[in-house]
Amino acid sequence: MHTQKELARYTINNAIKLGKLKRLPCEVCGNPKSEAHHPNYSKPFKIKWVCKLHHVGLHSKEHEAQREIGRQAALKRWGKKID
Numbered sequence: 001m002h003t004q005k006e007l008a009r010y011t012i013n014n015a016i017k018l019g020k021l022k023r024l025p026c027e028v029c030g031n032p033k034s035e036a037h038h039p040n041y042s043k044p045f046k047i048k049w050v051c052k053l054h055h056v057g058l059h060s061k062e063h064e065a066q067r068e069i070g071r072q073a074a075l076k077r078w079g080k081k082i083d
């Protein structure tokens with residue numbers, strides 16, 4: 001049983017093996033040890049290349065995107081600096 005996520009990852013790994021897709025360095029920091037990130041698992045070829053560090057960052061960003069909007073608004077209201 002494959003999840004959509006596993007299937008998307010498999011599709012990319014397979015395409016690389018077959019020479020149909022080229023692994024690119026991390027688009028944030030240029031690290032050649034990159035992984036494919038799928039913004040949308042139903043579109044297996046729509047990927048971003050990111051290193052492990054920035055990959056994790058992307059996921060936590062996506063996961064917290066909605067909550068973050070509310071948090072930033074709240075912090076702004078209280079006049080606090082973010083980051």
Ligand SMILES: [Zn+2]
Nearest residue numbers: 026029051054
């Ligand atoms: Zn990176």
Ligand SMILES: [Zn+2]
Nearest residue numbers: 036037038055
């Ligand atoms: Zn990812």
